[in-house]
Amino acid sequence: MEYTEQVMDHFMHPRNVGEIENASGVGMVGNAKCGDIMKMYIKVENDVIVDVKFKTFGCGAAIATSSKATEIVKGMTIDEALKVTNKMVAESLGGLPPVKIHCSVLAEEALHAAIQDYKDKLERGENPDEVPSEEPEEIKFV
Numbered sequence: 001m002e003y004t005e006q007v008m009d010h011f012m013h014p015r016n017v018g019e020i021e022n023a024s025g026v027g028m029v030g031n032a033k034c035g036d037i038m039k040m041y042i043k044v045e046n047d048v049i050v051d052v053k054f055k056t057f058g059c060g061a062a063i064a065t066s067s068k069a070t071e072i073v074k075g076m077t078i079d080e081a082l083k084v085t086n087k088m089v090a091e092s093l094g095g096l097p098p099v100k101i102h103c104s105v106l107a108e109e110a111l112h113a114a115i116q117d118y119k120d121k122l123e124r125g126e127n128p129d130e131v132p133s134e135e136p137e138e139i140k141f142v
């Protein structure tokens, strides 16, 4: 199976690449199969993801699915964003070759990790806008 036009478009012109200063949450995960790494930053206001950016040391399929995932979740509430799966992202790009499905898991897991970071701050009674997200010390491989 070839890459779809949508996958190629997001790979060649990825959306929302970069970092967010003073992010509400940051998540970083690694892909256990290939060792590639994905980092996701979210800015949350009133429970809504108002901005999201990613950086990756990953392949084209990881770049394309992360780019698409950031477009999908921007403007969603935290709960809505948690329901977005790698499968939905891959389908919205017209599908991925089966051997590349594992690459799309990075976006989903990094987003979940960023949301968890945000939630952890809230649970600790911290204001996520005032407490900068730490660089994750350990990479969780998924």
Ligand code: FES
Pocket (backbone or CB within 6 Å): 031, 034, 035, 036, 058, 059, 060, 061, 062, 102, 103, 106
């Ligand atoms: Fe590693 Fe795609 S080959 S994320």
